[in-house]
Amino acid sequence: MGRIAAAFGVRGWIKVQMFSPDSLHLLGQPIWFLRQRVAQVGFRESTVIEAAQHGKALIAKLDGIENREAAAAAVGSEVAMPYSALPGRRDDEYYWSELIGLSVVNREHEPLGCVTGLLETGVHEVLVVKDGKTERLLPMVGAVVKKVDLDAGEIRVDWGRDW
Numbered sequence: 001m002g003r004i005a006a007a008f009g010v011r012g013w014i015k016v017q018m019f020s021p022d023s024l025h026l027l028g029q030p031i032w033f034l035r036q037r038v039a040q041v042g043f044r045e046s047t048v049i050e051a052a053q054h055g056k057a058l059i060a061k062l063d064g065i066e067n068r069e070a071a072a073a074a075v076g077s078e079v080a081m082p083y084s085a086l087p088g089r090r091d092d093e094y095y096w097s098e099l100i101g102l103s104v105v106n107r108e109h110e111p112l113g114c115v116t117g118l119l120e121t122g123v124h125e126v127l128v129v130k131d132g133k134t135e136r137l138l139p140m141v142g143a144v145v146k147k148v149d150l151d152a153g154e155i156r157v158d159w160g161r162d163w
Contacts, residue, residue, distance in 0.1 A: 002026065002079040004034070005057065007071030014071050016058040016079050019096060019120070025087055026058060026079065027051055033080045034062075043080060094148060096125075103154045104129045104138070107146075110161045112136060127155070136163070 005017035018024070026032060033043035047063035065071050086095065096118045104112040104127070113131030118140070120126075125140040138144055138159055147156040 002058065004071075004074050004077045004079060007068055007075055009071075010068055011061065012065040012067045012071040013059055013061050014065065014074060015054065016060060018057060024053065024058075025085070026081060027053065029081045029085055031081075032060075032062065033082070034074065034077045035080070036074075036077050043078075094150075098150055099127070099148070099155070101153070102148075102150075104157055104159075105154055106157055106159050106161060108161070112138075112157070112159065112161060115155065 002016040002018045004014050006015040007013070008015065016026070030048055032046050032048055034046050035043045046065070049061040049063055051058055051060035065074055080097070083095075089095065099115050100117060102115050104115060106112055111131065113129040113134065113136065115127050116130045117128040118125050119128060119137070127138040127140055127145075129136045129138055136159070138157060144157050144159055145155060146158055149156070
């Protein structure tokens with residue numbers, strides 16, 4: 001849903017860069033889950049003491065982050081909430097976390113790799129697909145992405161292996 005982008009203030013406030021407009025749903029959540037980007041180990045619960053919208057970001061004071069140093073150590077951490085707290089989505093919409101890890105296969109049934117991340121370009125999202133050392137950036141548009149099958153763990157695309 002977001003990533004801690006900055007630390008400020010002597011009392012350990014953080015600034016959270018949001019991944020989507022739905023991320024504002026975090027404001028109503030009493031518990032956020034944080035995961036250090038470097039460690040990529042499980043999420044840990046953090047009680048929200050206070051949070052507010054600040055432009056396109058959120059600012060927050062979380063339990064356990066008591067000073068500027070602790071807030072600085074949290075910069076880069078992912079911020080999330082449980083799926084049960086997420087707003088509903090249409091059938092043609094997906095949360096980024098649902099797409100990460102899916103296999104990507106082209107029309108010729110050639111595997112292109114797995115989704116390791118997404119990029120927001122302002123126009124549309126871009127799938128980051130890795131296959132060993134090869135990284136492909138595929139626009140998340142109808143002309144390229146033909147089918148997302150969450151149950152099968154697969155995304156079908158119109159994209160050549162050698163593009």
